[in-house]
Amino acid sequence: MPLVVERPRTGKPRAGQVVVAIQPHSDDIPLFAAGTVLKLVDEGAKGYLVRVTNDDMAGPGSYAETVAANARDMKAISTLLSVERTFDFNYNNHMMDNIARSELRARFIFLFRLLKADIIVTYDPWGEYEENPDHYLTSACVEAAAWMAGGAKDYPEHFAAGLSPHAVTEKYYFARFQQRVNRVVDIAPWVERKIDVNLENKAQGPAGEQGQRLRARLDAQGQRLPLLGPDDTSANRNYVREFVLQRDREIGARHGLTYAEQFHYIGPQENRVEEYIRKNAIPR
Numbered sequence: 088m089p090l091v092v093e094r095p096r097t098g099k100p101r102a103g104q105v106v107v108a109i110q111p112h113s114d115d116i117p118l119f120a121a122g123t124v125l126k127l128v129d130e131g132a133k134g135y136l137v138r139v140t141n142d143d144m145a146g147p148g149s150y151a152e153t154v155a156a157n158a159r160d161m162k163a164i165s166t167l168l169s170v171e172r173t174f175d176f177n178y179n180n181h182m183m184d185n186i187a188r189s190e191l192r193a194r195f196i197f198l199f200r201l202l203k204a205d206i207i208v209t210y211d212p213w214g215e216y217e218e219n220p221d222h223y224l225t226s227a228c229v230e231a232a233a234w235m236a237g238g239a240k241d242y243p244e245h246f247a248a249g250l251s252p253h254a255v256t257e258k259y260y261f262a263r264f265q266q267r268v269n270r271v272v273d274i275a276p277w278v279e280r281k282i283d284v285n286l287e288n289k290a291q292g293p294a295g296e297q298g299q300r301l302r303a304r305l306d307a308q309g310q311r312l313p314l315l316g317p318d319d320t321s322a323n324r325n326y327v328r329e330f331v332l333q334r335d336r337e338i339g340a341r342h343g344l345t346y347a348e349q350f351h352y353i354g355p356q357e358n359r360v361e362e363y364i365r366k367n368a369i370p371r
């Protein structure tokens with residue numbers, strides 16, 4: 088499949104569509120896909136954000152304090168991403184390989200039918216060298232659910248409850264390490280807002296308040312970095328731009344862009360029979 092560079096578009100070409108961004112942890116979408124989610128929502132798509140775990144292994148203090156700190160971050164991130172609402176599935180962090188895949192898959196099928204999801208953004212189920220079981224379990228179940236949600240016989244009780252079969256037609260899969268990239272999204276117009284989102288990952292991850300921590304550490308050693316600016320606010324912001332978005336600059340540079348996010352993208356399947364009819368049918 089040829090590589091496509093997806094550029095900013097004017098107007099609301101995504102009006103009437105629904106995008107569901109799915110992250111195992113509070114910092115996954117902010118790091119790898121916040122620019123693209125912001126773009127899709129700005130283009131008119133209705134957004135939803137799902138967090139699959141409770142993030143209880145990554146953050147400050149006790150387990151309970153870690154969960155609470157990540158819940159705060161998730162709320163702040165969802166506001167900045169302008170999503171309609173969020174869903175927290177609340178599984179234990181790092182332990183997702185203990186849960187039944189069929190259960191998680193069924194939860195996604197229900198959600199995709201309920202929200203009438205057209206577009207999903209999540210980890211690449213075929214991303215290589217991924218270490219975190221939450222990442223590959225989530226994406227494997229999302230991949231199956233995106234397809235099965237369109238089935239007319241799977242989970243008939245959903246139909247009795249008023250839902251209809253509804254397959255997801257577009258998938259943006261990102262990866263931490265290697266993947267087959269066929270879509271590069273120009274996120275230049277959304278860079279400052281992507282930084283805003285990443286600043287809210289205070290409990291965990293490489294962004295949040297790392298800048299002010301580095302500034303304090305250097306200060307204690309009698310040093311300072313001009314990059315970090317005069318105060319904590321500038322330190323955090325400049326740190327995220329320099330170090331967290333370095334990946335986005337590197338991806339962009341390979342395609343003549345300033346900042347970009349990359350994906351394995353799967354689009355709507357073409358219907359060859361209907362296409363043939365459209366081109367060839369004549370009056371009887």
Ligand SMILES: [Zn+2]
Pocket residue numbers: 111112114115219222
């Ligand atoms: Zn993660």
